[in-house]
Amino acid sequence: MNDNQTLLSVENVSTHFFTEDGVARAVQDVSFSIKKAKTFALVGESGCGKSVTALSIMRLIPTPPGQIVGGNIVFEGRNLLTLSEKQIRQVRGNRIAMIFQEPMTSLNPVYTVGNQIVEAIRLHQKKSIRDAWKDAAETLRKVGIADPEQRVSEYPHQMSGGMRQRVMIAMAVSCEPRLLIADEPTTALDVTIQAQILDLLDELQKQNGMSILLITHDLGVVAERADDVAVMYASRIVEVADSQKLFAEPLHPYTQGLLKSLPRLGLSAKRLQTISGTVPDPLHFPGGCKFHPRCCVGCSDKRCQTVEPRLMEVRSGRHVACWYAKGYEEK
């Protein structure tokens, strides 16, 4: 798994939250790897553990109550989970950067956007204020903000949501990170801006060869942009595959359900298909396969109700965690 092409590999990571009501197992035994200069998408419903996975990579889990209870996160040959606080700070923002879902509140309202970008640049690179300021304007130009020399000295409240998200991206890429974690970067934006932001991320990826971990619940976004996709359900990854293969032939019943519930052009169905039931409460997960109460394949199978399937490679490049997946049992 740790060949030259791998930038980040997450190995059997579990993150739990120890609350007064019990232990919430937000992320369990999650493994995946991100290749250099590729986009890896993490898809799933709200509350399935996507964001917690991302925060675990950045070591941003609020402790207590959260804790990364096991696993390794190897980035550029170093295990991020064993780094000291000082060492991880040099990784954050510099080698791994993150952009958040809500651009309206992700910028500090009391400083100009230029100030905030300059702070990020000067934190990780030895540069004079004037040079850093020029860099900031340059980065703003790169993320497609018109008249960047003017915009650097404006405050966040003078900008629209789309522009703020561009500023967030500018801040994140200003130090040329190798991995950019985009946690639902377009959820809060309207559709035309969504496309622009995603195009921008593609563009930046081509320019400086960084990898992107794209966290989203929007399968449309995934199909177009991602090279690899992991589908998460109730704290576990249930299927990992190359994006084209996944969309062509989903193996896990949950993935199948998700794809069926996408609206499609040209298909005149009266009602959109849905997956019945709701996402289980992380404090009280069902036994066995967590998807079995909602599954149309194995809901009455004793094995599905009692034994949880692990993620396994059923054929080259296809990992899935389902007893019914073709080729699963033989392994």
Add this chain to the structure above:
Amino acid sequence: MSKQAKKKANWGVSYGEMVSHEFVKSKLNVVCLVFIVFLFAVAVLAPFLANDKPFVIRIDGQLHFPVFKSLRASDYCIFLAAIVGIVQLLLIRRNRRRVDPSIRGAVLWRQICISSSIIFVGVILIFVFVPRRLDATDYKAMVASGRASGAVFAPIPYGYARTDLKSREQPPSREHWLGTDDVGSDVLCRLIYGSRISLSVGFVAVGISSVIGIAVGAILGYFGGKVDFIGMRIVEMMMAIPVFFLIITIVAFFPRSLLNIMIIIGITSWTGDARFIRAEFFKLRKQDFVQAAVSLGLPLRSILFRHMLPNGIAPVLVNATFGIAGAIFIEAALSFLGFGVAPPTPSWGQMLSLGVSTTGRFLWWLTLFPGLAIFFTVMAYNLVGEALRDALDPKLRIQ
């Protein structure tokens, strides 16, 4: 030039500018602010307003400048601080207009460093080089006897420590505008010097309490959990102690110096600030921009004090303004009870206590004028505090 002007017009409006714009909308706020500035001017210029030494006097054909000779090291320190402060304020105004926002923060930081080092070095030099002088010459007697001539006195030609048993307990007259007290000192003169005590107690005590309160509150609010639980219990214990009686007890044990009073008021009144900052930080640490700052790899110090504090400072700023009023009040009360600064150093509260003389006479001018001074000062600070609270409240502001 027109390009320059255009660029200037397009610079963003900072938070400070919005707040000050909101603040000056009401005339009353401006009046209060002007009153406070006036008090400061009076306090700083006290030796030139009330002094028994003349500015200029001709003795035996030679010109002398006794006022400047009689200035003490502490007076020079106050002048230096005031001048540097005014220059710094003017520089900040100039920065707004002339300096590009990109380097404004760095420029301001450099200016503040230079200003504070000038004050620091200046104070040391002043204390080394300005000798302790005691000029006991009675210039008025010299003028009266004809030995000296051409004397120009300050508007109130009395020293604050003057004792003149012939003119004690006199009501306001042309000679003593606000009357005299039990040892014959001019009341107006003592009021002017007393403003120094009140203002410095207010600012230093609040400075001390704000620094402690912000530091404690920031740590409790950011870390939360057990740290917060234990910390808050300690804060609550502090709050349960009746502060005024604690202060009286402490003052009874320590020498009655102004500095001691400032420190004691400061270290007993930080609990409110700590609670405000803690509450703000609880709210702020979940905010996305704080998360974003952490994810950029900023050190804790920068996150707490550069990113969170400016967003949560508003209630502390308001509380500080009320705190200044409160500290002035506590100092007056302590002095009134006889626990304040030792005479002959003048203090408003102490003067108030002289209103009922030892002979049982009620000296209304000794009650009224210091009372009014305390009243107006405290009211001005409270009104400014309220105006600040409104100006800082984003909910009341129309975007």
